[in-house]
Amino acid sequence: MSDTTTDRGSDTFGFIRRNIRQYGILFALVVIMAFFQVVTGGILFRPVNLTNLFLQNSHIVIMAVGMLLIIVAGHIDLSVGSVAAFVGALAAIMIVKMGLPVPLVVVLSLVAGAIIGAIQGYWIAYWKIPSFIVTLAGMLVFRGLTMWALQGQSIGPFPKDFQMIASGFIPDLFGVGKPNVLSLVLGWAAALVILWIQIRNRKREEAVGIADEPFAFFVGKNALIFVALAWMTWALANFRGLPNVFIVMAVLVALYAFISERTTLGRRIYAIGGNEKAAKLSGINVERITFLTFVNMGMLAALAGMVVSARLNSATPKAGVGFELDVIAAVFIGGASMSGGVGTVVGAIIGAFIMGVMNNGMSILGIGIDYQQVIKGLVLMAAVIFDVSNKRKS
Amino acid sequence: MDAILEMRGITKEFPGVKALDNVNMVVKPGEIRALCGENGAGKSTLMKVLSGVYPHGSYDGEILYKGKPMAFRKIADSEHEGIVIIHQELALVPHMSIAENIFLGNEIAKNGVIDRHETNRRTAELLAKVGLRESPETKVGELGMGKQQLIEIAKALSKKVELLILDEPTSSLNEHDSAALLRLLASFREQGMTAIMISHKLNEISEICDSITVLRDGATVSHHSGMVPESQIIKDMVGRSMDDRYPPREPKIGDVIMKVRDWTVAEEGGDGRLLVNNANFDLKQGEVLGIAGLMGAGRTELAMSLFGRSVGIFKNGTVTIHGKSVDVSTVSKAIKAGLAYVTEDRKSLGLILEDSIRRNIPLANLPGVAKNGIIDRHKEGKIAQDYRKAINIRAPNIDQATMNLSGGNQQKVVLAKWLFSEPEILILDEPTRGIDVGAKYEIYTIIRDLAAAGKSIIVISSEMPELLGITDRVIVMNEGRLVGEMPTAQATQERIMSVIIKSGHDLTEEDITPEEIEAETAHV
Numbered sequence: 020m021s022d023t024t025t026d027r028g029s030d031t032f033g034f035i036r037r038n039i040r041q042y043g044i045l046f047a048l049v050v051i052m053a054f055f056q057v058v059t060g061g062i063l064f065r066p067v068n069l070t071n072l073f074l075q076n077s078h079i080v081i082m083a084v085g086m087l088l089i090i091v092a093g094h095i096d097l098s099v100g101s102v103a104a105f106v107g108a109l110a111a112i113m114i115v116k117m118g119l120p121v122p123l124v125v126v127l128s129l130v131a132g133a134i135i136g137a138i139q140g141y142w143i144a145y146w147k148i149p150s151f152i153v154t155l156a157g158m159l160v161f162r163g164l165t166m167w168a169l170q171g172q173s174i175g176p177f178p179k180d181f182q183m184i185a186s187g188f189i190p191d192l193f194g195v196g197k198p199n200v201l202s203l204v205l206g207w208a209a210a211l212v213i214l215w216i217q218i219r220n221r222k223r224e225e226a227v228g229i230a231d232e233p234f235a236f237f238v239g240k241n242a243l244i245f246v247a248l249a250w251m252t253w254a255l256a257n258f259r260g261l262p263n264v265f266i267v268m269a270v271l272v273a274l275y276a277f278i279s280e281r282t283t284l285g286r287r288i289y290a291i292g293g294n295e296k297a298a299k300l301s302g303i304n305v306e307r308i309t310f311l312t313f314v315n316m317g318m319l320a321a322l323a324g325m326v327v328s329a330r331l332n333s334a335t336p337k338a339g340v341g342f343e344l345d346v347i348a349a350v351f352i353g354g355a356s357m358s359g360g361v362g363t364v365v366g367a368i369i370g371a372f373i374m375g376v377m378n379n380g381m382s383i384l385g386i387g388i389d390y391q392q393v394i395k396g397l398v399l400m401a402a403v404i405f406d407v408s409n410k411r412k413s
Numbered sequence: 414m415d416a417i418l419e420m421r422g423i424t425k426e427f428p429g430v431k432a433l434d435n436v437n438m439v440v441k442p443g444e445i446r447a448l449c450g451e452n453g454a455g456k457s458t459l460m461k462v463l464s465g466v467y468p469h470g471s472y473d474g475e476i477l478y479k480g481k482p483m484a485f486r487k488i489a490d491s492e493h494e495g496i497v498i499i500h501q502e503l504a505l506v507p508h509m510s511i512a513e514n515i516f517l518g519n520e521i522a523k524n525g526v527i528d529r530h531e532t533n534r535r536t537a538e539l540l541a542k543v544g545l546r547e548s549p550e551t552k553v554g555e556l557g558m559g560k561q562q563l564i565e566i567a568k569a570l571s572k573k574v575e576l577l578i579l580d581e582p583t584s585s586l587n588e589h590d591s592a593a594l595l596r597l598l599a600s601f602r603e604q605g606m607t608a609i610m611i612s613h614k615l616n617e618i619s620e621i622c623d624s625i626t627v628l629r630d631g632a633t634v635s636h637h638s639g640m641v642p643e644s645q646i647i648k649d650m651v652g653r654s655m656d657d658r659y660p661p662r663e664p665k666i667g668d669v670i671m672k673v674r675d676w677t678v679a680e681e682g683g684d685g686r687l688l689v690n691n692a693n694f695d696l697k698q699g700e701v702l703g704i705a706g707l708m709g710a711g712r713t714e715l716a717m718s719l720f721g722r723s724v725g726i727f728k729n730g731t732v733t734i735h736g737k738s739v740d741v742s743t744v745s746k747a748i749k750a751g752l753a754y755v756t757e758d759r760k761s762l763g764l765i766l767e768d769s770i771r772r773n774i775p776l777a778n779l780p781g782v783a784k785n786g787i788i789d790r791h792k793e794g795k796i797a798q799d800y801r802k803a804i805n806i807r808a809p810n811i812d813q814a815t816m817n818l819s820g821g822n823q824q825k826v827v828l829a830k831w832l833f834s835e836p837e838i839l840i841l842d843e844p845t846r847g848i849d850v851g852a853k854y855e856i857y858t859i860i861r862d863l864a865a866a867g868k869s870i871i872v873i874s875s876e877m878p879e880l881l882g883i884t885d886r887v888i889v890m891n892e893g894r895l896v897g898e899m900p901t902a903q904a905t906q907e908r909i910m911s912v913i914i915k916s917g918h919d920l921t922e923e924d925i926t927p928e929e930i931e932a933e934t935a936h937v
Contacts, residue, residue: 223791224794231812281787281788281790282786283779283780283783283786283787284786286772286775286776286779286788287779289768290768293765293766293767294761294762294765294766296761296762297763297764297765297776298776299723299744300720300721300744300754300762301744301776301777301830302721302743302744302745302747302777303745304745360765360768361767
């Protein structure tokens with residue numbers, strides 16, 4: 020019966036075919052970066068531009084990790100741009116108008132985001148109202164509330180310590196100046212830890228005989244990631260050091276990648292998106308977990324809202340317009356499936372950076388916003404077509 | 414006259430399974446051909462090859478229709494030649510009218526504007542032909558299954574059908590509607606139409622069909638023209654005598670482990686009809702208890718309502734396990750109480766099809782592979798490997814997506830998932846539906862071994878020989894009530910059927926002839 024199918028690990032080609040999505044997306048990012056590095060005459064990878072790239076895309080990355088969980092669970096959240104704007108406005112009012120201390124405002128803003136997520140999640144999870152409708156309503160409601168709260172005006176500027184969230188850099192504890200030694204230590208340590216974890220996992224898998232990835236791939240992939248991280252740290256450390264928001268992003272990505280891949284909670288989210296009825300009959304509390312993914316999304320949207328207003332140094336009624344589309348596009352480019360159950364955090368982050376690098380590269384080249392939109396749309400479409408055709412072949 | 418249809422050497426493979434292996438079939442014009450075989454024998458696959466659902470090139474072999482080789486790439490190609498298939502699950506849109514359904518995709522229109530009058534007139538003609546007195550404007554959703562089946566036939570007639578393929582046309586019809594449908598087919602035969610009918614009901618086959626083709630495990634086993642004894646057909650279908658279809662077993666039955674009392678569940682919405690009506694039964698340790706009954710008798714509803722109130726609205730009833738009253742009001746509480754329910758619908762209720770064997774198995778007991786909420790992937794992999802070996806899940810590796818497995822192996826993955834939840838009481842709902850004979854035997858062996866290991870097992874099955882072959886005791890359900898109970902040693906198909914029929918409200922014993930009981934028991 021099974022003689023028509025090839026056995027595990029015996030062929031590299033079969034492995035590539037099974038995992039073409041993960042490698043394809045990483046490969047696409049590398050190609051796109053190389054392309055813009057060449058056509059911009061080396062501007063893309065200059066430390067100052069690299070720093071900007073992270074600062075400008077941080078909010079998308081922050082929201083993409085939450086959106087990934089929502090989409091994997093089989094839902095969508097269209098309200099994140101409006102929620103980010105609304106919480107940004109709340110934060111601005113609390114800091115600038117009411118003079119509350121920044122740490123308290125950060126906490127209150129996150130709580131506000133969680134409450135907004137809980138309200139939307141309640142209708143979606145317990146009343147089974149389609150998330151598209153609930154969050155479409157939320158998108159309108161919170162945009163309106165943003166305008167109302169700000170009375171159509173921008174509020175700013177912020178005190179320095181709030182601005183630091185988005186535009187600060189980690190301090191130079193060692194007093195060397197350039198390079199920023201703390202940045203170097205953190206970045207390189209992270210690269211080493213990632214490498215160590217990968218090698219340890221590989222060894223364990225080999226021990227049980229379930230190592231799937233061909234050895235050459237394992238080496239190549241990890242060498243690429245390690246070199247990229249180490250080099251990037253060096254470049255950033257020689258400019259102004261690692262941005263604070265970079266640390267936030269890195270922690271969130273690591274945390275959510277871990278939650279989604281390694282915890283029972285993550286597994287349950289995938290199960291709900293993969294087959295809700297089967298998940299329910301397996302004793303999984305579908306309602307509560309769906310609810311929690313929306314609470315989480317609201318909180319991350321709040322964080323993104325603070326980052327954006329801190330970067331712009333003001334909360335404006337038009338902040339965050341269209342963010343939801345960028346975030347959702349990043350998740351789908353990263354290989355998530357519209358019908359749920361499929362997608363990875365790392366994929367979504369790579370998707371976000373593909374969009375980010377393209378925005379950045381095209382802006383450097385002076386390509387108009389009109390063409391940029393067209394090209395980004397086509398890239399999204401191409402990624403999804405690639406997915407679908409891939410699925411048909413298998 | 415020459416054959417209207419000749420299928421030569423048809424071979425069709427799916428990943429991991431050979432669904433058809435060199436099948437040959439010749440159909441003469443103007444005959445009604447029966448296509449028989451067990452579930453999974455390849456009947457539907459063969460008809461899907463014929464009608465172009467599986468396009469030319471995705472199978473090996475040749476199709477000659479009216480002497481010419483055919484290469485259908487899609488259903489429209491075969492319909493163009495006058496070959497129309499009516500699937501077991503009807504493909505009608507409930508919110509649309511009869512007329513709209515009949516001409517769906519084939520609308521009578523000028524420049525894209527639909528001609529309502531002509532559509533209704535033609536529909537009325539077609540309805541007259543199939544003997545259905547309904548207005549063409551009636552919404553299909555308002556009609557019963559029998560009438561919907563007639564609409565499907567009217568739809569086929571609208572396509573100038575010459576060869577009509579029916580996949581279990583009477584499986585969801587009552588006696589009266591079935592008889593009407595068969596009469597209709599006979600009258601079409603008079604007018605020269607050819608038909609192929611997939612059916613499990615041997616009485617219907619002997620009533621109307623001119624010849625019989627039997628498939629087994631994807632291969633043609635026999636052709637019979639004219640009447641043959643049913644026992645011959647069954648023998649061809651099953652391929653071995655009944656004696657060795659079930660593994661031998663020595664029951665070791667202990668004390669009562671579970672008591673269900675006054676269990677009553679109502680239908681959700683609608684008029685609140687009782688799905689389960691005051692059910693009382695006991696289950697002993699190491700026992701295999703069968704639940705027999707017709708479709709819709711409430712067996713699945715009984716099982717699913719016990720398992721975390723997963724169906725209907727709970728009205729009343731208690732469950733005690735080991736003498737203690739237990740709370741089974743949610744699925745996770747039912748699992749904690751020691752219950753497991755293996756669904757009859759493994760694809761939509763049992764598996765995450767896109768996910769691998771490895772990820773499906775621990776789903777009902779994730780804490781079993783995790784520490785502090787963090788999954789130990791190595792433990793998970795090892796457990797999947799162990800189950801793969803222990804119950805012989807045939808797959809290249811544990812990372813194989815479950816959608817690529819055959820029905821029998823999918824069923825084993827669902828079983829493994831529930832075995833890993835370490836239940837004391839396993840409820841298996843139609844555990845062998847749609848899986849091949851070999852895999853069935855393996856499932857029976859697993860059931861036997863579980864019972865020997867002291868687990869208590871409830872088997873719901875519509876295949877009565879299966880119940881008689883593997884259980885210790887049988888309870889019979891009809892219309893939501895438990896209407897009979899007997900030790901398997903004293904049970905026969907006839908006895909179970911007569912319990913069901915006697916319990917029916919509309920029928921008295923005198924109305925039932927032995928032939929009818931015989932007929933009802935002929936499902937194999």
